[in-house]
Amino acid sequence: MPALHADERFARALLAPDGAPPPGLTAAGGDAVARRFAIHRNTVGVTLSEALAVAFPVVRQLVGDDFFAAAARAFVTAAPPTSPVLADYGAGFADFLARFPPAAELPYLPDVARLERLMVESYHSTDAPAETRAGLAGLSPQEAAPLTLARHPAARWLCSPWPVVTLWRMNAGHLPLTPLSHWAGESALVTRPELDVMLTALPVGGDQLLSVLETPLSLAALSEAMEPVGGLAGALPPLLDAGAVRRASTPQGEQR
Amino acid sequence: MSQVSMMPQRGGAARAPALPPGPGVGFKPQHFADIIAAPQPLAFFEVHAENYMGEGGRPHAQLARLRRDHALSIHGVGLALGGSGPLDGAHLARLARLCERYEPESFSEHLAWAGHGGMFLNDLLPLPYTPERLATVAAHVEQAQEALKRPILIENPATYLTFAESSIPEGEFLAELTRRTGCGLLLDVNNLFVSAINHGLDPDRMLAALPLDRVGEIHLAGHVPAASPGTAPLLVDAHGSHVSAPVWALFARVLRRTGPVATLIEWDNDVPDWPTLRAEAERAGAHLLQARKAA
Known part of the structure; x- marks a missing residue:
């Protein structure tokens, strides 16, 4: 043998x-x-x-x-x-x-497992500075025009028919463990702007915006792309607050 | 002075710096805050390569910070150099990248395997000591040294079973491996003791057969007795307790043969608080100091 x-x-x-x-x-x-x-x-x-x-x-x-x-x-x-x-x-x-x-x-267990898997991915993913509202607000129109944004490398999301965010928070000790009165679906946003993984609720339109951000786009192009699904104003600020967006390029050129 | 830097250059392996001949510990993330809070009386830290294969995040942030102030040993547990099948090229590339990123003073792996045909079972499995397997393992070590651009250290295993087909004593197998490949020996004194007891052999005789002129690092760890009443003595290499008295004594006898060598406390399970782990390393450090005086 x-x-x-x-x-x-x-x-x-x-x-x-x-x-x-x-x-x-x-x-x-x-x-x-x-x-x-x-x-x-x-x-x-x-x-x-x-x-x-x-x-x-x-x-x-x-x-x-x-x-x-x-x-x-x-x-x-x-x-x-x-x-x-x-x-x-x-x-x-x-x-x-x-x-x-x-x-x-x-039946909700697989989605909770999917969420935890995304948190592990986020924990180990590439480091990058997260773009902020203040960072964008401080730009002149000339500076803002050539700037492109993209999904932060540690950002993940999951849209679930189960209340995965609430289930996770209750069972991780972040919320008191109480019976759920209604089992509405929830969408989760997983981010890691620095070293700690954060779980927040994905804003309405956040999944479309993150999908669009797979390719770096200027604010004008983003605005246009998001027009049919409710625009940029609702989804972008909460994604920025969670650290889900990075600056892909500046007038000085591509950033990592 | 460790032997590693004096090794002949074979198989394209470039000269690598050696670990300083002092005490070190296996880094555990739960100790990070304690470690950086004050200067530590330790010569180096060791990490398991496979825990640092993500792109970024806290593992790399901590390792980069540790690396700033300390010598580093990267210890692989998943390359399966002792297996009969080919090395996992993707894994070897990941290891090479990690070595480029941190430029460790030492890279070590095991005389063991962990799976077959793309399966990884997360254990250090024993291999038959035959001329055929020796040739295979030597080729694997040479391939690894080429890819990592440095001579590597190979650790003697803790074993529970032997193979009927084995025809070469373990010490001779390792000595021949170092001769053929230019690799060094990571002498795990606890493994040596555990294997000796488990196979009814004399640890000092096993020690004498090893290539002690090639020792680049020593490992010390705890073991636990696992024999049932009336059965043959059996120790398990559990890495979850203090180093045992007979292993400290064997370590002292090793140092008389090798002189001071970088010595690591491996405590991977039931990890104690930082002062306890550091005290165990300082105990090793006291032995090393004595060895330096005797040299």
């Missing part, structure tokens, strides 16, 4: 919760190979589940530690990481939860 296949058998045996260890292993002093193989199996299960628990604290809070541990173990077995960068692990966790039968009674 080529060595390549031996590695693969070893790895697959680690992911099988109760299977036998692969052949060819020995343990000193007549100790059981299975007992020692279980040390590795435990490390894999525990550390990868912990990585998910760190990335999805509010999902964990919503379902409780035992439920989360079971869901995480099932996900690890079904979809082990494909990269050593564990900050990227869990990109598929929300979709997994949507198909995880024990979570069927919690």
Whole structure:
């Protein structure tokens, strides 16, 4: 049997919760190979589940530690990481939860997981200064004309049929935990103007504006693009306040 | 003086600066405020490369700040140099970028693997010590040194299992690896002790077989006993407690052979408060001071 296949058998045996260890292993002093193989199996299960628990604290809070541990173990077995960068692990966790039968009674759970995933992305994304209302207000018309704006690299958003912002805030300890009187959908804006990730409500028209801002545009072009969906005046100021916009270019040229 | 800077240049690996021969700790973000609040009696910090692979944000802000005042060791846990399959080229490129960004005094990885066929299991898995695997691992180390533009250190593993097909003792495997590739040795004294106990071997004899002239860094950490009554002795490399008395004693015997070498306290689980971790590093520092006087 080529060595390549031996590695693969070893790895697959680690992911099988109760299977036998692969052949060819020995343990000193007549100790059981299975007992020692279980040390590795435990490390894999525990550390990868912990990585998910760190990335999805509010999902964990919503379902409780035992439920989360079971869901995480099932996900690890079904979809082990494909990269050593564990900050990227869990990109598929929300979709997994949507198909995880024990979570069927919690239809809002996948969107809460999607929101937490966006917060992890934001946390690790490229640094950039956020444009401010004051920064724009201080510009002369000559300075403002060639300036272009774009989505800040750490800005993300999620439009949900579930009250994801309220659910997140309550279960992260930012709001008192009270029964929700009405389950209206909410749209979330995730930003990181400096080092701390912020979660705010996405303003009306904010999703259209952020989509438009994928390409750097001048204020005049933005205004024109937003005309059919209610204009720039409603959505831009709150996006600036949240740090969702960066200055892409100035009269001096392109900025990073 | 560490051995790293005196290594022969092989495989295109350029000369790299060495870690200063003092005590260091594995950096934990929860200690950041304590660390920058006052000058620290530490020679270096070590970070896990894989925790700094995002583009920006707090991880890089903290690491850049630490880097300003301290020597830095970047320690990879995911390159799988010990695997039989090819290295993950994308991951190697990320590591190269991280080394360019921070210019660490040392880059180290493990004699271990972590997955197969694009799967990553986040554990340091054992490998068979055979001539075939030695050739594969040597090629991986050379590829890594080319990509990172520096000689690297390879850490001896803590193991629980052995392979029936293994034909080369671990010390000899590592010695031959350093000879073929010009890499250095990251001597994890706790791993050495754990492996010796787990395989019924004498740690001092295992030590004697290692290429001690190539040690560029030492790791110390805590372990926990895991044997059930009536079964063979078993220690688990848990990194969640103080360094044990027999490992301190073995460390002192190592230093008699190597002289003072950059020594790291690895405390990754149940991480203590900063004064406790720093005190553990200062204890290592006292050993290093003694080794310097004896040299």
